[in-house]
Amino acid sequence: xxxxxxxxxxxxxxxxxxxxxxxxxxxxxxxxxxxxxxxxxxxxxxxxxxxxxxxxxxxxxxxxxxxxxxxxxxxxxxxxxxxxxxxxxxxxxxxxxxxxxxxxxxxxxxxxxxxxxxxxxxxxxxxxxxxxxxxxxxxxxxxxxxxxxxxxxxxxxxxxxxxxxxxxxxxxxxxxxxxxxxxxxxxxxxxxxxxxxxxxxxxxxxxxxxxxxxxxxxxxxxxxxxxxxxxxxxxxxxxxxxxxxxxxxxxxxxxxxxxxxxxxxxxxxxxxxxxxxxxxxxxxxxxxxxxxxxxxxxxxxxxxxxxxxxxxxxxxxxxxxxxxxxxxxxxxxxxxxxxxxxxxxxxxxxxxxxxxxxxxxxxxxxxxxxxxxxxxxxxxxxxxxxxxxxxx
Ligand SMILES: *[C@@H]1O[C@H](CO)[C@@H](O)[C@H](O)[C@H]1NC(C)=O
Ligand SMILES: *[C@@H]1O[C@H](CO)[C@@H](O)[C@H](O)[C@H]1NC(C)=O
Ligand SMILES: *[C@@H]1O[C@H](CO)[C@@H](O)[C@H](O)[C@H]1NC(C)=O
Ligand SMILES: *[C@@H]1O[C@H](CO)[C@@H](O)[C@H](O)[C@H]1NC(C)=O
Ligand SMILES: *[C@@H]1O[C@H](CO)[C@@H](O)[C@H](O)[C@H]1NC(C)=O
Numbered sequence: 001x002x003x004x005x006x007x008x009x010x011x012x013x014x015x016x017x018x019x020x021x022x023x024x025x026x027x028x029x030x031x032x033x034x035x036x037x038x039x040x041x042x043x044x045x046x047x048x049x050x051x052x053x054x055x056x057x058x059x060x061x062x063x064x065x066x067x068x069x070x071x072x073x074x075x076x077x078x079x080x081x082x083x084x085x086x087x088x089x090x091x092x093x094x095x096x097x098x099x100x101x102x103x104x105x106x107x108x109x110x111x112x113x114x115x116x117x118x119x120x121x122x123x124x125x126x127x128x129x130x131x132x133x134x135x136x137x138x139x140x141x142x143x144x145x146x147x148x149x150x151x152x153x154x155x156x157x158x159x160x161x162x163x164x165x166x167x168x169x170x171x172x173x174x175x176x177x178x179x180x181x182x183x184x185x186x187x188x189x190x191x192x193x194x195x196x197x198x199x200x201x202x203x204x205x206x207x208x209x210x211x212x213x214x215x216x217x218x219x220x221x222x223x224x225x226x227x228x229x230x231x232x233x234x235x236x237x238x239x240x241x242x243x244x245x246x247x248x249x250x251x252x253x254x255x256x257x258x259x260x261x262x263x264x265x266x267x268x269x270x271x272x273x274x275x276x277x278x279x280x281x282x283x284x285x286x287x288x289x290x291x292x293x294x295x296x297x298x299x300x301x302x303x304x305x306x307x308x309x310x311x312x313x314x315x316x317x318x319x320x321x322x323x324x325x326x327x328x329x330x331x332x333x334x335x336x337x338x339x340x341x342x343x344x345x346x347x348x349x350x351x352x353x354x355x356x357x358x359x360x361x362x363x364x365x366x367x368x369x370x371x372x373x374x375x376x377x378x379x380x381x382x383x384x385x386x387x388x389x390x391x392x
Contacts, residue, residue, distance in 0.1 A: 067221045068271035068305045072295035075160045075389035079153065081320075082385035086124035087117050090149035093323075097143075098183075101175065101328030102369045104143040116147050123166060127380035128174070128324050134371045141370045148323035154182060156316045158391045159268050160294065162287055163194065164384030166261040168252050169324050170200050171379040172341035173368040175331035178264070178381070180318040187213045187235040190315035193242070194264045194275060195252065198331035199340035203255035208275045208302040209244040211235055216309035218243040224303035233309065245302035251277055261382070263287055267294050269391065270312055274300035292389060322381055327365040337365040 129145035182189035
């Protein structure tokens with residue numbers, strides 16, 4: 001008789017229905033048997049809603065806490081760009097500026113002629129021309145000579161880059177950048193901006209930004225010392241501002257330069273993209289020693305984890321690019337330029353410049369580029385060595 005309960009044997013006749021005082025009163029809320037259909041539906045609905053809220057909460061909470069495992073990778077040196085052959089590793093871009101700047105990017109011959117790129121055994125300098133004025137032939141009325149170089153070699157996920165930067169460009173109207181991209185396949189193959197700012201006249205915060213095609217967001221858990229700006233990396237949002245992070249107040253411009261510059265390190269891996277900026281005095285010894293180990297560097301300056309962005313799909317065939325644009329779609333925007341550059345109008349006796357001033361207006365970015373050559377003497381990049389390590 002296994003399985004039967006004791007009560008089954010002792011079951012007596014069913015109790016008579018007992019009528020008592022309670023039955024004459026309104027049913028109590030906990031008297032489940034008396035609930036009507038409507039009450040049951042309401043209760044079921046409430047339970048369903050509670051379950052949904054809990055499930056959504058758990059999923060959202062997990063998503064919020066999701067973070068990649070940046071476990072240590074071993075790197076070995078694959079490329080060094082340095083010394084007198086520094087610029088041999090790059091192509092000189094000499095077409096129209098894709099960013100609508102007032103700049104004529106010159107080829108390597110003209111760059112050499114105007115000494116816009118210059119490499120010694122220890123440094124490589126890339127500058128904006130300061131010899132052309134409004135009165136020379138050629139003049140700078142439709143743009144000033146500058147340089148944009150793109151590395152011949154391209155890199156994909158699984159590389160660590162270390163850039164020694166001695167001097168960042170300064171000047172009203174400038175828009176310098178040190179970045180990586182595949183310009184022929186933008187934004188499909190992504191863009192990683194390591195150093196960028198506009199109209200820097202003293203110390204400023206460096207900006208580090210990704211630009212991608214659709215499906216890449218940084219509105220996720222991140223571990224970084226920099227300040228998060230906009231979170232969508234997609235080119236069609238926020239006017240193509242990208243997902244930026246800004247560094248410390250002395251990470252670009254005079255503060256950075258006067259401390260001897262520093263090192264920018266960027267790890268491009270499946271788990272994410274991390275960028276560290278080190279001032280010269282605090283470059284880790286494993287970097288100077290030539291065996292960089294990002295797992296020993298602490299929190300990154302900018303962290304772009306793969307949580308909501310497939311790094312392998314969005315970042316491919318990246319060339320190293322350095323340029324100094326002038327004015328253009330960021331630096332030259334009237335409000336942006338006016339905010340950072342307080343240039344005085346030309347004096348009345350500067351008659352020979354009157355035409356340009358009338359046409360393009362004084363106190364504008366265009367006027368600065370065309371007429372104020374000496375304002376660009378500090379508009380130069382100075383680089384030490386660039387090293388690329390690949391993960392084994
Ligand atoms: C070119 O620029 C470099 C770096 O500023 C400088 O040392 C060199 O003298 C310049 N060369 C000429 C020919 O002006
Ligand atoms: C600048 O140079 C162009 C081309 O040589 C010339 O047509 C123009 O008149 C010049 N502008 C000024 C203001 O000298
Ligand atoms: C954004 O990228 C897409 C390709 O992914 C391209 O078709 C579109 O023109 C780009 N838009 C802007 C504003 O850059
Ligand atoms: C990357 O570049 C290589 C060599 O030019 C090319 O074969 C390949 O298709 C490119 N990959 C992508 C995803 O653009
Ligand atoms: C030239 O540029 C300097 C530095 O930005 C600025 O102080 C000066 O006002 C400019 N001069 C003119 C005539 O615009």
